[in-house]
Amino acid sequence: MYKTACRGDVSPSDMKIIMYExxxxxxxxxTNKIKVGEKIYEGGAYTTDEAFKTGxxxxxxxxxxxxxxxxxSN
Structure with missing residues (x-):
């Protein structure tokens, strides 16, 4: 699990999982999910490579x- 972030703002951080076989x-x-309001979150979506379809x-x-x-996010 890799996470990259710019701590100069409150936007979600990029996340990446790399696996090899x-x-x-x-x-x-x-991206990770961050709380931006009382009950409002931003981010959290992800996509998977095509390899997962056949793996x-x-x-x-x-x-x-x-x-x-x-x-x-903590």
Whole structure:
């Protein structure tokens, strides 16, 4: 799990998960979720590479679990 952020503002940070099996790369990219109001959040969306469509289902499940675990900003 990689996170990159500019702490000069309150925008969501970029997040990335990179997994390899053999020479095949599986990547998830998106942003974390931040609270911008009493009950208002921004960010949190992600996209997965095409490799997840043909790869083992357990990879996609693990990536989704890891994403959710790191979704909210401290």
């Amino acid at each position: 053999g020479g095949k790369k599986y990547a998830v990219r998106g 083992p289902l357990v990879f996609a499940k693990y990536a989704a679990t890891l994403w959710k675990k790191n979704l909210l």
